[in-house]
Amino acid sequence: MNRHVIDCRRLLCPMPVIRVQNAVASLPDGSRVEAVCTDPGALNDIPAWSRINGHRLIETRTDDGEYIIVVEVVHGESP
Amino acid sequence: MSEQRKAVALISGGLDSLLAAHVIQAQGIHVEGINFFTGFCVEGHTHAIRKRDQKKEKRNNALHVAEQLGIKLHIVDIVEGYKQILTHPKHGYGANLNPCLDCKIFMVRKAHEWIRAKGFDFIITGEVIGQRPMSQRKETMPIVSGESGANDLLLRPLCAKNLPLTLPEREGWVDRDRLYDFSGRSRKPQMALAADLGIEDYAQPAGGCCFLTDERYAVKLTDLWRARGSKQYEMDDIMLLKVGRHLRPAGRYKVIIAREEGEGKFMQGYRRQYPHLETVSHGGPFALIDGVVDEADVELVARLVARYSQGRHADEVEMAFTDLAGQTRSLRVRPMRPEQIPQEWLI
Ligand code: SF4
Numbered sequence: 424m425n426r427h428v429i430d431c432r433r434l435l436c437p438m439p440v441i442r443v444q445n446a447v448a449s450l451p452d453g454s455r456v457e458a459v460c461t462d463p464g465a466l467n468d469i470p471a472w473s474r475i476n477g478h479r480l481i482e483t484r485t486d487d488g489e490y491i492i493v494v495e496v497v498h499g500e501s502p
Numbered sequence: 503m504s505e506q507r508k509a510v511a512l513i514s515g516g517l518d519s520l521l522a523a524h525v526i527q528a529q530g531i532h533v534e535g536i537n538f539f540t541g542f543c544v545e546g547h548t549h550a551i552r553k554r555d556q557k558k559e560k561r562n563n564a565l566h567v568a569e570q571l572g573i574k575l576h577i578v579d580i581v582e583g584y585k586q587i588l589t590h591p592k593h594g595y596g597a598n599l600n601p602c603l604d605c606k607i608f609m610v611r612k613a614h615e616w617i618r619a620k621g622f623d624f625i626i627t628g629e630v631i632g633q634r635p636m637s638q639r640k641e642t643m644p645i646v647s648g649e650s651g652a653n654d655l656l657l658r659p660l661c662a663k664n665l666p667l668t669l670p671e672r673e674g675w676v677d678r679d680r681l682y683d684f685s686g687r688s689r690k691p692q693m694a695l696a697a698d699l700g701i702e703d704y705a706q707p708a709g710g711c712c713f714l715t716d717e718r719y720a721v722k723l724t725d726l727w728r729a730r731g732s733k734q735y736e737m738d739d740i741m742l743l744k745v746g747r748h749l750r751p752a753g754r755y756k757v758i759i760a761r762e763e764g765e766g767k768f769m770q771g772y773r774r775q776y777p778h779l780e781t782v783s784h785g786g787p788f789a790l791i792d793g794v795v796d797e798a799d800v801e802l803v804a805r806l807v808a809r810y811s812q813g814r815h816a817d818e819v820e821m822a823f824t825d826l827a828g829q830t831r832s833l834r835v836r837p838m839r840p841e842q843i844p845q846e847w848l849i
Contacts (some may be wrong), residue, residue, distance in 0.1 A: 433771040435741070437539055437562055441579050461771075464562070471565040476574050 425454035432489065436464040440472045443494060447478060450496045455481060460490045469494065507675040508532045508622040509657075510613055513575060514711045515563025517692050517704045518628030518660060523571050524699060525659040526626050529676045533626070535575040536616060537564040538609050540584045541740050542712040563705045570701070580612060581737060588714070589733035593645075598720035600712065602637035603645065610650035617655070624655045624670045630692070631661045631685040640664075660684045660692070713744065722748055725849045729753055729793070738772065742790070745769060748849040749806065755793025756849065757803050759810055773824070779807050782832065783820035786811025801835065808837035 429446055431439035439460045446456050458469055466483055469492040473480045481493040511523035513535035527533045568575035587608050591601030606629075613625045629638050629646075637646075643665055647656045654669045662671065663683035671678045684691045696704060713719045722743045727733045729750065742758055745765045750756040760766035766788035772778075776790040777800075789807045804821040813819035814837045824830040 437537075437543070437564075437577050438579075440562070440565070441539060441577050444577060468562045468565055471562070471569055472575070472577075475565065475568050 425450065426457060427454065428457045428459060431458050431460040431462075431465065433461055435462045436468050439465040440468050443469055443492075444472065444476075447494070447496050452496055452498055454496045456494045456496065458492045458494070460492065461488070463490060465492060466490050506530070506532050507624070507670070508534070509624050509626050509670070510534055510536050510617050510620075510622050511573070511626045512609060512613055512628070513537045513564045513567050514628070515567055515705055516628070516711065517689075517696060517701075518630060518633070520567045520570065520628070520701065520704060521692060521695055521699070522626050522628040522659045523567075523573065524701070525681065526657070526676060527571065527573070529680060531670075531676065533571070533573050534622075535564070535568045535571070535573050536613055537575060537577045538580050538612065539577055540588075540605070540712060541581045541737055542588075542714050567704075570703070576616070578612065578616070580608070583612075584608065585735070596636040596715065598715055598717050599723055600636070600714040600720075602634065603642055606637050606642075606646050607649045610646055610652050610656060614650055614652040614655065623675065624657055624668070625652055626657050626659055628660060629658045631664055632687060633684075657681075713740075719743060722849050725750065725756075729756065738775065742769070742772065742792070746790075747810070749843070749847040750849055751802060751806070751847050752799065755791055755795050755799060757789055757791055757806060759789045759807055760787040774828070777823070777825050779804060779824075780822045781808065781811040781813065781819060782822050783818075784811045784813035784816070786813065786819075786821075801833065804833045804835045805838045806843065808835055809840070809843065811837070813837060 427446055429442050431442050439458055439462060443456055443458050458465065470480045470483065473494045477499050478497050479495040481495050483492045509526055509531050511519060511533050513519045523533050523535065565575060587601055587604045591604040593603040596602050610625060617625060631638060631640050631643060647653050657668045657670050658665065660682045661684050662678060662681035664685055670676045726735065726739060745768055746758040746760050748756055748758055758769065760769050769788050769790055772790055776792060777795065778791065779789045787807065787810050791803060800823050804823060808819040808821060811819055817836060818834050819837055821833045821835060822830050823833055
């Protein structure tokens with residue numbers, strides 16, 4: 424499976440969300456994006472962004488002071 | 503069946519844009535949100551940085567509003583393009599360094615480009631006539647629609663009845679009778695409408711949607727521009743203006759001293775880009791130097807930072823200075839006394 428790691432360390436929200444959004448835009452359905460963040464706000468914001476835009480949140484975890492959020496791309500149909 | 507029309511709503515995260523989008527959605531229009539990131543947005547950055555604020559809920563209000571509305575949200579990074587707006591605003595600044603009118607025009611222009619690219623029909627904002635002294639006045643409404651190029655594709659549902667007809671109204675995509683005529687500074691009509699619609703959970707930003715309306719922040723940014731001899735800034739500059747105590751002992755450099763652990767941790771992320779100091783013999787704050795320093799300056803900065811360490815009353819404090827090349831050396835200094843620090847150093 425396509426897995427893309429996005430380094431969002433030191434970025435404050437909403438920059439991590441923007442990075443994930445921009446990466447997702449060019450990826451096909453089923454790809455996975457793994458955002459590595461240091462701003463704990465990303466733990467709320469990236470999942471909220473995924474819910475709103477119809478992508479699938481796979482997991483969130485904390486690893487040695489870093490927050491890792493994995494999202495699966497679902498573009499679906501535009502209205 | 504008639505084609506479903508599509509609108510993009512400028513979502514700031516506050517109540518007005520939430521209501522405006524809701525009102526249009528209720529008329530059967532497909533609404534998506536757009537939120538612009540200028541770099542100055544108040545999105546809990548200081549909460550994210552400061553340790554004592556870590557427990558506060560950190561959520562992005564624009565995302566929260568979009569979720570309440572059940573709409574998609576597109577966050578657009580306009581940091582680069584915004585520099586020109588902030589440094590040379592055609593319509594000037596508000597009470598501090600907030601170029602609100604130019605900012606609004608710029609955002610609506612970007613939204614207009616966006617709808618053309620995405621095939622949307624019109625733009626909505628939560629603007630209310632008279633709500634804000636600089637950017638939301640009767641005279642500024644046509645300036646925003648005209649100078650942005652959006653013209654009659656810009657609909658303000660909360661005060662549309664006080665404004666000329668827009669295309670969505672003329673074409674009957676939206677029913678003007680079900681729009682509003684709010685005006686003035688009062689927040690009561692919006693709060694009443696929110697209550698009517700059963701919306702209870704919303705952010706009430708005090709002052710404005712960004713740091714540029716903050717007096718302390720504006721003073722620090724003005725100082726940065728003066729010291730550099732021109733109005734320029736990078737993302738790192740505007741981030742660092744949000745943290746620490748800033749002191750300028752000389753025109754060519756300033757010192758940023760962490761006020762607490764969370765700030766220190768955040769500032770350490772910049773240690774490869776800035777010369778910095780740490781207290782070795784005692785507990786003490788992390789400090790960055792922004793600018794050019796010589797030997798004597800380093801000694802002075804070390805004494806200054808030592809003043810904020812736990813060794814402030816000691817005869818001697820050991821400090822470690824690291825230069826841009828990553829070379830660290832140790833200094834033993836006598837901490838400054840509070841009265842030795844001139845008031846004008848404090849930015
Ligand atoms: S407060 Fe800041 S973001 Fe809001 S309109 Fe004014 S300049 Fe723009």
